[in-house]
Amino acid sequence: MGERRAVSMADVARLANVSSQTVSRVANGETSVVESTRQTVLRAMEELGYRPNSAARALKRGAFRAIGVMTFTLSTTGNVRTLEGIVAAAAVHDYAVTLIPVNAPSQDAVRGAFTRAGELAVDAVVAIMETHLASDAPAPYPPGFKVVVADSDDAGDRHPVVDTDQAAGAASATDHLLDLGHRTVWHVAGPESSYAAQRRRDAWRARLVARGLQVPRVLHGDWTPESGYEIGLRLADEPSCTAVFAANDQMALGLLRAFHDRGLRVPEQVSVVGFDDVPEAASYIPPLTTVRQDFEQIGRLCVEQVLGQVRGTGPTTGTTLVPTQLVVRASSAAPGRTGARRPRRA
Amino acid sequence: MGERRAVSMADVARLANVSSQTVSRVANGETSVVESTRQTVLRAMEELGYRPNSAARALKRGAFRAIGVMTFTLSTTGNVRTLEGIVAAAAVHDYAVTLIPVNAPSQDAVRGAFTRAGELAVDAVVAIMETHLASDAPAPYPPGFKVVVADSDDAGDRHPVVDTDQAAGAASATDHLLDLGHRTVWHVAGPESSYAAQRRRDAWRARLVARGLQVPRVLHGDWTPESGYEIGLRLADEPSCTAVFAANDQMALGLLRAFHDRGLRVPEQVSVVGFDDVPEAASYIPPLTTVRQDFEQIGRLCVEQVLGQVRGTGPTTGTTLVPTQLVVRASSAAPGRTGARRPRRA
DNA sequence: TGAGCGTATGTTTGCGCAAACATCGGCCGT
DNA sequence: ACGGCCGATGTTTGCGCAAACATACGCTCA
Numbered sequence: 001m002g003e004r005r006a007v008s009m010a011d012v013a014r015l016a017n018v019s020s021q022t023v024s025r026v027a028n029g030e031t032s033v034v035e036s037t038r039q040t041v042l043r044a045m046e047e048l049g050y051r052p053n054s055a056a057r058a059l060k061r062g063a064f065r066a067i068g069v070m071t072f073t074l075s076t077t078g079n080v081r082t083l084e085g086i087v088a089a090a091a092v093h094d095y096a097v098t099l100i101p102v103n104a105p106s107q108d109a110v111r112g113a114f115t116r117a118g119e120l121a122v123d124a125v126v127a128i129m130e131t132h133l134a135s136d137a138p139a140p141y142p143p144g145f146k147v148v149v150a151d152s153d154d155a156g157d158r159h160p161v162v163d164t165d166q167a168a169g170a171a172s173a174t175d176h177l178l179d180l181g182h183r184t185v186w187h188v189a190g191p192e193s194s195y196a197a198q199r200r201r202d203a204w205r206a207r208l209v210a211r212g213l214q215v216p217r218v219l220h221g222d223w224t225p226e227s228g229y230e231i232g233l234r235l236a237d238e239p240s241c242t243a244v245f246a247a248n249d250q251m252a253l254g255l256l257r258a259f260h261d262r263g264l265r266v267p268e269q270v271s272v273v274g275f276d277d278v279p280e281a282a283s284y285i286p287p288l289t290t291v292r293q294d295f296e297q298i299g300r301l302c303v304e305q306v307l308g309q310v311r312g313t314g315p316t317t318g319t320t321l322v323p324t325q326l327v328v329r330a331s332s333a334a335p336g337r338t339g340a341r342r343p344r345r346a
Numbered sequence: 347m348g349e350r351r352a353v354s355m356a357d358v359a360r361l362a363n364v365s366s367q368t369v370s371r372v373a374n375g376e377t378s379v380v381e382s383t384r385q386t387v388l389r390a391m392e393e394l395g396y397r398p399n400s401a402a403r404a405l406k407r408g409a410f411r412a413i414g415v416m417t418f419t420l421s422t423t424g425n426v427r428t429l430e431g432i433v434a435a436a437a438v439h440d441y442a443v444t445l446i447p448v449n450a451p452s453q454d455a456v457r458g459a460f461t462r463a464g465e466l467a468v469d470a471v472v473a474i475m476e477t478h479l480a481s482d483a484p485a486p487y488p489p490g491f492k493v494v495v496a497d498s499d500d501a502g503d504r505h506p507v508v509d510t511d512q513a514a515g516a517a518s519a520t521d522h523l524l525d526l527g528h529r530t531v532w533h534v535a536g537p538e539s540s541y542a543a544q545r546r547r548d549a550w551r552a553r554l555v556a557r558g559l560q561v562p563r564v565l566h567g568d569w570t571p572e573s574g575y576e577i578g579l580r581l582a583d584e585p586s587c588t589a590v591f592a593a594n595d596q597m598a599l600g601l602l603r604a605f606h607d608r609g610l611r612v613p614e615q616v617s618v619v620g621f622d623d624v625p626e627a628a629s630y631i632p633p634l635t636t637v638r639q640d641f642e643q644i645g646r647l648c649v650e651q652v653l654g655q656v657r658g659t660g661p662t663t664g665t666t667l668v669p670t671q672l673v674v675r676a677s678s679a680a681p682g683r684t685g686a687r688r689p690r691r692a
Numbered sequence: 693t694g695a696g697c698g699t700a701t702g703t704t705t706g707c708g709c710a711a712a713c714a715t716c717g718g719c720c721g722t
Numbered sequence: 723a724c725g726g727c728c729g730a731t732g733t734t735t736g737c738g739c740a741a742a743c744a745t746a747c748g749c750t751c752a
Contacts, residue, residue: 006408006708008707008708008709009708009709009710010708018731018732019731019732019733020708020709020710020732021709021710021711021731021732021733022730022731022732023709024708024709024710024711025710025730025731027709027710028710032729032730032731033730033731034729034730034731037730037731051461051464051465052465052708052709053405053707053708053709054465054466054467055401055402055404055405055410055467055707055708055709056401056405056707056708056709056710056737057708057709057710058401058404058467058709059399059401059402059405059707059708059709059737059738059739060708060709060710060711060736060737061709061710061711061737062352062737064401064467066444066467073430074426074427074429074430074433075430075625080420080426081420083420084419084420084421087420087445087447088447091447096444096445096446096466096467097444097445098412098442098443098444098445099433099442099443099444099445100442101433101434101437115397118397119397119398119400120400120442121400121401121404121410121412121442121467224625225625225626225628225629226628226629228629229629250625250626250629253626253629253630254629256631257629257630257631257633260631279421279570279571279596280571280596280599280626282571282572283571283572283574283575283596283599283600283603284599284603285602285603285606285631287603352738354737354738354739355738355739355740356738364701364702365701365702365703366702366738366739366740367701367702367703367739367740367741368700368701368702369739370738370739370740370741371700371701371740373739373740374740378699378700378701379700379701380699380700380701383700383701398738398739399737399738399739401737401738401739402707402737402738402739402740403738403739403740404739405707405708405709405737405738405739406706406707406738406739406740406741407707407739407740407741408707
């Protein structure tokens with residue numbers, strides 16, 4: 001830390017009456033130091049409160065033992081939980097994690113962030129890019145960087161990609177509702193700019209098509225509960241709508257409130273399924289059936305992949321998908337006999 | 347980044363046909379370089395893709411331009427949003443942010459984290475310590491560290507503390523309910539181990555006492571919606587309970603569900619007020635009246651304080667309180683005429 | 693016109709650490 | 723008994739950068 005005059009190896013060496021190289025050897029746990037010497041040095045370190053200087057170490061070794069994590073925002077559950085996973089996994093490998101904020105979801109901003117990353121004390125970066133950027137432009141990830149992209153897409157042809165198996169998750173939600181007997185499933189999608197939103201929507205549609213069912217028009221929200229609420233109010237006026245799959249839990253929350261406000265009972269008259277499994281989902285009214293993402297796992301895999309690159313082992317492309325898990329709670333049930341909405345309970 | 351052979355100032359100097367010192371001057375924006383020389387150097391940098399090596403810089407300058415942020419968890423809204431505020435404020439000052447996880451809420455774990463911090467490339471640390479540690483033990487923050495503590499207490503006698511004005515926030519929630527006409531206010535507190543929980547509870551009690559009202563027994567949750575639900579079920583059996591102040595929004599969410607499950611209408615029969623103003627609070631059923639914390643502000647103040655210490659200006663003790671704002675939504679209303687619970691609506 | 697000064701640039705140095713290489717003893721085997 | 727070898731420790735060096743100091747080249751003004 002910014003102590004005025006940090007204790008250096010030379011200081012320890014002087015006190016212990018050895019060379020600074022021996023101090024270095026002890027500090028790095030090398031074996032070729034006789035036990036008595038080691039003890040002397042250790043005692044001197046203790047006495048002086050010696051702490052290795054990471055700048056000098058990094059300069060010498062050419063590596064920082066740190067990973068940069070690039071995100072647009074920490075406001076989404078997914079990003080935060082992925083970050084948590086990354087921090088935990090990095091700690092296991094004794095790596096530090098440095099945050100690299102990206103001001104805006106634009107190519108330029110990402111490039112700027114990489115410029116900063118290049119100057120920062122990091123050996124590699126994990127980019128949590130839930131949004132796709134002006135997609136025609138060239139790769140925003142500068143060459144020569146060790147990068148793993150989380151929660152994105154870009155087909156993993158340039159850098160490894162780790163992502164939730166969005167398609168399987170969306171399919172499991174859709175199938176769950178269909179298997180309950182619903183004639184079709186409506187979908188409240190995320191914004192078009194989101195890879196994850198696209199893929200959930202596509203998988204939902206694919207399931208309906210595969211089962212020869214009618215595909216209702218897609219309703220696009222922006223991930224917020226408010227957008228879910230707006231869409232819910234409209235959906236309340238669609239008598240044929242008995243099941244809705246929302247692309248995230250927050251929008252599902254908005255749906256629940258809209259249906260509640262319109263006097264529509266969930267799940268008796270409309271079933272709702274979300275995506276994410278936020279910690280509150282079990283406490284929604286009613287508790288929300290949803291698709292759980294394993295963010296911890298994603299974080300772990302990102303770290304492993306990125307450290308693989310740092311070590312020179314490990315692939316530099318390819319996509320890793322993390323499975324989801326359908327969590328069935330009280331917001332989904334079989335539809336009424338008519339196939340349209342169940343009559344409202346007296 | 348970990349490129350094999352990074353471009354150094356010497357490389358740029360060679361290409362631009364100047365000394366490496368001149369390159370350094372250009373890189374650092376010093377004025378004493380003639381424009382034509384500057385341009386030559388800039389072009390050479392561009393061509394080579396030069397990027398200053400932060401390790402060497404840090405070694406030379408004795409500073410990293412980085413702040414460490416210490417937290418137990420990123421699972422709480424407050425921590426994450428404080429972190430976001432810190433990252434944003436740090437970016438303004440061109441500081442990087444490194445995460446320092448603390449494995450457990452114990453003195454030892456904190457001490458370990460500080461040891462790591464000492465070896466890490468950070469100039470100072472912001473500790474987000476929402477929990478108090480075995481309080482009789484000596485200061486967990488080693489001397490000589492530049493530390494600011496957020497969301498805690500410890501009276502700011504050893505390090506600066508930045509915190510939400512918990513007392514004022516809790517008082518405003520309590521007064522709001524009393525001013526609506528409730529005879530008293532029940533309180534669902536957070537865990538005893540939390541400073542914030544203690545202070546909210548104490549302020550709530552103080553308001554009741556100041557107004558000469560009966561103080562109901564305190565119910566302790568653990569911040570989770572589930573604990574709020576359990577307590578809500580018990581509260582539903584208390585006919586005298588017409589107003590509840592929950593120490594956070596998640597527990598309030600649990601209360602709402604418990605009351606819903608017991609057929610108690612909010613706010614007609616029971617009013618509920620939360621604390622935090624999470625983004626979903628406006629979409630709860632009904633939308634939650636709550637006390638908004640200004641985490642961005644907290645983050646900003648933490649950074650300013652800690653950079654003040656780094657610069658040697660700025661105080662090394664003292665407490666800064668950030669005001670809260672009561673956000674009135676639909677979950678709070680006047681009680682029934684009887685002073686007990688309003689009759690359930692037909 | 694030349695002393696004096698300021699400005700642009702170059703040279704030296706060392707930050708703390710750890711590879712690479714050097715040295716110094718003792719211990720082995722024959 | 724002595725060459726050779728190995729294990730423990732010391733010495734040198736340079737990572738990339740930027741202070742500190744040195745130099746060189748005008749330009750001003752008496």
